[in-house]
Amino acid sequence: MTQTLDRAGQAKPASVGLLWRVIPPGLYGGRAGMLVERSVVVNRRAWFVLIGGAFEPMLFLWSLGLGFGQMVSSVAGPDGRPISYAAFVAPALLAASAMNGAVYDATFNVFFKFKYVKLYDAMLTTPMGPMDIAIGEISWALLRGGLYSAGFLAVMLGMGLIVSPWALLALPVALLVAFAFAAVGMAATTFMRSWRDFDLVQLAVLPLFLFSTTFYPLSVYPGWLQVVVSWTPLYHAIELMRGLTLGVVGWGALGHVAYFAVLAAVGTVVAARRLGKLLLD
Amino acid sequence: MENLVEAKALTKHFGAFEAVRGIDVEVRRGEAFGFLGPNGAGKSSTMRMISCVSGRSGGELKVLGMDPGRDGPKIRARLGVVPQLDNLDTELTVRQNLQIYGRYFGMSRQRCREKAAELLEFAQLGDRADHEVEPLSGGMKRRLTIARSLVNDPELLLLDEPTTGLDPQARHLLWDRLFRLKQDGVTLIITTHYMDEAEQLCDRLVVMDGGRIAAEGSPSELISRYSTKEVLELRFPPGARKPDLERFADRVEVLPDRLLLYTHDGEHVLAKVHEQGVQPVQSLVRRSSLEDVFLRLTGRTLVD
Amino acid sequence: MQTLKASWAGFEKSWTWYRRNWQATAVSGFVTPVLLLVALGLGFGSQVESTALIGGVPYVQYLAPALVVVTALQGATFESTYSIMSQFLWQKSYVAMVATPITPAQVLYSQMMWIGSQLFVRSAVFVGVAALLGAAAGPGILLAIPLATLAGLAFSAPLVAYSATLEKPDAFTTIFRFVLMPMTLFTGAFFPVSQLPGWLLPLVWLTPSWHGIELARGAAFGTLDLLPASGHVAYLTALVVVGVAFGVRFFHRRLAV
Numbered sequence: 001m002t003q004t005l006d007r008a009g010q011a012k013p014a015s016v017g018l019l020w021r022v023i024p025p026g027l028y029g030g031r032a033g034m035l036v037e038r039s040v041v042v043n044r045r046a047w048f049v050l051i052g053g054a055f056e057p058m059l060f061l062w063s064l065g066l067g068f069g070q071m072v073s074s075v076a077g078p079d080g081r082p083i084s085y086a087a088f089v090a091p092a093l094l095a096a097s098a099m100n101g102a103v104y105d106a107t108f109n110v111f112f113k114f115k116y117v118k119l120y121d122a123m124l125t126t127p128m129g130p131m132d133i134a135i136g137e138i139s140w141a142l143l144r145g146g147l148y149s150a151g152f153l154a155v156m157l158g159m160g161l162i163v164s165p166w167a168l169l170a171l172p173v174a175l176l177v178a179f180a181f182a183a184v185g186m187a188a189t190t191f192m193r194s195w196r197d198f199d200l201v202q203l204a205v206l207p208l209f210l211f212s213t214t215f216y217p218l219s220v221y222p223g224w225l226q227v228v229v230s231w232t233p234l235y236h237a238i239e240l241m242r243g244l245t246l247g248v249v250g251w252g253a254l255g256h257v258a259y260f261a262v263l264a265a266v267g268t269v270v271a272a273r274r275l276g277k278l279l280l281d
Numbered sequence: 282m283e284n285l286v287e288a289k290a291l292t293k294h295f296g297a298f299e300a301v302r303g304i305d306v307e308v309r310r311g312e313a314f315g316f317l318g319p320n321g322a323g324k325s326s327t328m329r330m331i332s333c334v335s336g337r338s339g340g341e342l343k344v345l346g347m348d349p350g351r352d353g354p355k356i357r358a359r360l361g362v363v364p365q366l367d368n369l370d371t372e373l374t375v376r377q378n379l380q381i382y383g384r385y386f387g388m389s390r391q392r393c394r395e396k397a398a399e400l401l402e403f404a405q406l407g408d409r410a411d412h413e414v415e416p417l418s419g420g421m422k423r424r425l426t427i428a429r430s431l432v433n434d435p436e437l438l439l440l441d442e443p444t445t446g447l448d449p450q451a452r453h454l455l456w457d458r459l460f461r462l463k464q465d466g467v468t469l470i471i472t473t474h475y476m477d478e479a480e481q482l483c484d485r486l487v488v489m490d491g492g493r494i495a496a497e498g499s500p501s502e503l504i505s506r507y508s509t510k511e512v513l514e515l516r517f518p519p520g521a522r523k524p525d526l527e528r529f530a531d532r533v534e535v536l537p538d539r540l541l542l543y544t545h546d547g548e549h550v551l552a553k554v555h556e557q558g559v560q561p562v563q564s565l566v567r568r569s570s571l572e573d574v575f576l577r578l579t580g581r582t583l584v585d
Numbered sequence: 586m587q588t589l590k591a592s593w594a595g596f597e598k599s600w601t602w603y604r605r606n607w608q609a610t611a612v613s614g615f616v617t618p619v620l621l622l623v624a625l626g627l628g629f630g631s632q633v634e635s636t637a638l639i640g641g642v643p644y645v646q647y648l649a650p651a652l653v654v655v656t657a658l659q660g661a662t663f664e665s666t667y668s669i670m671s672q673f674l675w676q677k678s679y680v681a682m683v684a685t686p687i688t689p690a691q692v693l694y695s696q697m698m699w700i701g702s703q704l705f706v707r708s709a710v711f712v713g714v715a716a717l718l719g720a721a722a723g724p725g726i727l728l729a730i731p732l733a734t735l736a737g738l739a740f741s742a743p744l745v746a747y748s749a750t751l752e753k754p755d756a757f758t759t760i761f762r763f764v765l766m767p768m769t770l771f772t773g774a775f776f777p778v779s780q781l782p783g784w785l786l787p788l789v790w791l792t793p794s795w796h797g798i799e800l801a802r803g804a805a806f807g808t809l810d811l812l813p814a815s816g817h818v819a820y821l822t823a824l825v826v827v828g829v830a831f832g833v834r835f836f837h838r839r840l841a842v
Contacts, residue, residue, distance in 0.1 A: 031385060031387060041377055117371050119368065121368050122382070125364070126357055126382065127386060
């Protein structure tokens with residue numbers, strides 16, 4: 001967790017110049033951290049719900065160990081060697097839960113605050129700008145997601161599903177994945193008009209969750225479909241995560257990282273610009 | 282005297298719709314300044330531009346001597362804003378609403394705590410400090426929103442329709458709080474479509490209609506300039522033909538249910554009307570108000 | 586007769602709403618289960634080497650009847666939580682209904698009729714798709730349609746009663762997470778409950794989903810015996826009756842004038 005804070009702290013001065021060029025002036029007050037503080041205060045009272053969020057992926061993990069794993073004795077791992085089904089699915093679930101949490105936070109929660117409680121309108125009458133809001137909300141989503149991911153990794157370790165020290169990188173990678181999905185999700189939210197549009201979020205997230213080689217290897221698909229799947233974001237996250245927890249890491253991993261870095265940057269800028277346009281007109 | 286707000290030929294349009302069509306406004310330090318006008322006159326759009334949450338489409342605008350387009354965050358740091366609709370943080374308690382809002386201004390936690398305690402007192406919400414926001418009454422929410430806007434000790438406080446939707450008792454309580462702020466030297470800008478509110482609170486005001494300024498002055502100046510001392514109101518049954526009484530008054534306004542006779546002596550005119558054998562259902566002599574000024578300037582009533 | 590007529594009026598109101606907003610339920614009610622069936626039944630199923638655990642049948646056929654029940658339960662949960670609260674608190678349509686000669690009990694009956702018919706239609710559509718995907722073991726899967734509807738109602742009725750007592754939606758997240766989710770995963774839909782530790786089984790037997798899945802799967806494979814089947818049906822029916830009884834009380838209390 002300190003890692004994200006450090007990163008955010010370091011990233012600020014370096015990126016300000018760039019942001020200034022992409023974002024009209026006056027949109028950033030440099031106080032995104034206050035929005036995180038607000039979320040902490042809100043969730044201090046709802047800690048039960050907060051902890052509960054970690055429960056779901058654990059249930060999945062447990063159901064794998066108990067049930068699914070008994071039907072599938074082994075699957076081809078990232079390097080082609082057979083591995084246990086649980087070791088195959090667990091890292092995928094970690095990636096998927098990073099995605100789910102981030103998308104939920106950045107879409108439903110943001111939309112609610114934006115449209116109904118007019119929270120951001122109130123914030124914008126202070127020195128904070130839309131950029132603070134975008135960064136603040138995404139940071140909170142990351143902190144929360146990081147907490148869940150850490151818990152999940154601990155359980156994986158306890159179940160003997162982590163076999164490589166590379167797995168230490170799984171947490172920052174989970175945060176990067178969450179960042180990218182949160183940024184894109186938030187950007188998408190600024191285009192939504194009513195709750196009905198959130199069915200589209202569901203329509204995007206569920207197929208990603210189910211078909212991005214979460215539960216079975218890519219080889220199940222016919223060739224052309226393999227190509228399509230290999231373009232989708234969650235597939236990259238899962239590949240990366242599987243490689244890390246199983247210790248199969250190559251230069252290709254950097255490509256996956258770059259994929260998410262681009263998504264994150266584009267998402268943040270679009271989200272901040274759109275928020276600015278919607279809130280400051 | 283120093284001007285906190287200076288606008289010249291300020292305009293705002295949303296697509297083809299022109300909300301503000303070139304207004305000149307100066308607000309001096311220490312005064313209570315009002316925008317009076319019906320809904321849709323362009324008051325809120327003007328307020329949003331002054332509070333730096335809405336860009337201007339044309340003209341010049343300086344707030345606290347700075348350009349809102351460039352120095353938005355810097356200006357907002359010294360403003361207090363009370364929006365038309367309460368946008369309190371429903372996930373926080375009453376006290377937390379004040380504390381966290383203070384944090385948005387970069388104030389220290391210690392300072393936020395002190396300020397929150399002080400403002401709870403001011404807003405008379407001390408006994409609700411640790412309650413949820415949602416169940417508060419409309420008047421309480423309004424007072425909390427005003428208290429919140431004071432967290433950063435603003436030099437300029439913007440209030441958009443501060444008492445719309447409140448019952449008379451809650452309104453008076455609120456006006457009392459605003460008087461105290463005025464006494465403490467806070468500059469107030471208020472929009473309202475209630476003439477009594479404008480008369481009570483404002484040292485100076487502009488009457489807005491259709492995105493333009495129709496007149497400017499203190500309430501009493503405006504009344505003496507655009508109206509007579511007294512008004513005789515004569516009410517007739519619906520549908521009844523209204524008699525021609527033009528010759529008895531300086532000016533006559535014909536409303537659907539009433540005639541308004543503008544004169545310096547209402548009782549005298551009433552007596553003459555009775556002499557003519559005209560029998561209104563109801564008659565009333567009253568002093569002129571900003572409502573009459575508005576009617577004179579625009580030919581319409583403020584609240585319709 | 587009067588009650589039936591009045592309840593029907595409430596039902597019509599729901600139908601009118603649905604005609605305008607059916608897309609929303611189409612996603613949760615139809616697309617979701619079909620995707621699940623394809624991903625898990627066919628995708629994951631392709632990895633299953635040993636089917637001894639599930640009685641030697643193809644995994645997708647094992648999964649399909651249970652998925653009908655699970656889908657019905659999930660649909661029932663959503664229809665019995667936010668939707669109920671909204672009609673009390675936000676849209677206030679219940680409040681508007683009791684301003685007419687319709688009684689609070691009739692409001693509840695019409696709501697349950699509405700939920701039941703929704704579940705039935707969704708289950709029927711899903712069974713149709715499952716058959717097209719080759720997931721039907723035999724014509725017996727048709728019985729899964731009324732059985733899933735019954736199981737859905739058995740969860741819905743007590744939940745509707747509970748929702749009628751709430752002022753805030755906060756408890757719903759907890760229900761989704763700690764009741765619906767475990768019920769989806771661990772009551773025999775995806776793998777046999779025999780895999781679970783013994784101490785957990787009594788808990789499983791309490792869930793409507795386990796009874797529903799036992800019934801639907803038994804019907805699909807034609808392995809249903811009369812005695813256990815009537816036991817399951819009786820349990821589910823009892824849940825509906827008890828739930829509605831409480832619901833009538835809570836609706837009366839909430840909507841009393």
